[in-house]
Amino acid sequence: MTRDDSWNYADILWNGIQANKVQKAFDKLNYREQTLLEKRLAICMTCGRVGFWKDRPTFEELAVMFEGSTASGAERAYRRAVDKLTELLVAEGAIHAVRLKQKSKTKRKKKIAAAIYEYQADCDSEWGEIVFDFESGTGSIVRLADWDTIKTNWFANEAIRYILSLSPDALTKYMLVPLEPPLIS
Structure with missing residues (x-):
């Protein structure tokens, strides 16, 4: 205390x-x-x-x-x-960030039903890929980006969390999302 x-x-x-x-x-x-x-x-x-x-x-x-x-x-x-x-x-080295670039999107009844985003960990190196199904509210990793952690997939999971927190109408073709560093336990 x-x-x-x-x-x-x-x-x-x-x-x-x-x-x-x-x-x-x-x-x-x-x-x-x-x-x-x-x-x-x-x-x-x-x-x-x-x-x-x-x-x-x-x-x-x-x-x-x-x-x-x-x-x-x-x-x-x-x-x-x-x-x-x-x-x-x-x-x-003050923060981390994930760069997101929309590769494609699928609409059903004028609403975005699915999208594919490429992502880059700390704005550097090879791109990974994430697929989103907005009807079921899920995202899954297709390919890990360079610098993403193999065990936790931290950058991909943060990108998924961020995209799923947005309204489908708020999705843009390009986003740069600053991230808080993970807590080390």
């Missing part, structure tokens, strides 16, 4: 290391990408100040900041910046 005001020095050190990795990855983004992320996420990466979530700019306001862009263009640019930062964080 510990007091509420006790400090876990291992957590503090780990968070400091992670903060350095995040800052290093963020510094590799261009000015526009940095600005989009800071404004939309209401955080200053220089001083660490966090603004009020309700005061963050809309995509329309971001479009005006970048003169001539539309709200949908600003949103696409923001999503690309998030994906680029995710890839940089994976390269820094």
Whole structure:
């Protein structure tokens, strides 16, 4: 049993290391990408100040900041910046991610009934393949991606969990999903 005001020095050190990795990855983004992320996420990466979530700019306001862009263009640019930062964080070893690419889909009565996705573990190397049956709510691994763990199939299982958590209408042809590292017991 510990007091509420006790400090876990291992957590503090780990968070400091992670903060350095995040800052290093963020510094590799261009000015526009940095600005989009800071404004939309209401955080200053220089001083660490966090603004009020309700005061963050809309995509329309971001479009005006970048003169001539539309709200949908600003949103696409923001999503690309998030994906680029995710890839940089994976390269820094701060997080894991699975890249998903839709290979095909089957519709029944105008609804997606099944889909085949390729997946890549930590955005690197050979692609694996996962088949989804949305009518039964299942996904199964056809082929493991390089870097996926043979015993636990962690990346494939996380991809399956993520895809099955989405509404079939929310499925896109390409997704980059950041993942929390698995807990080691």
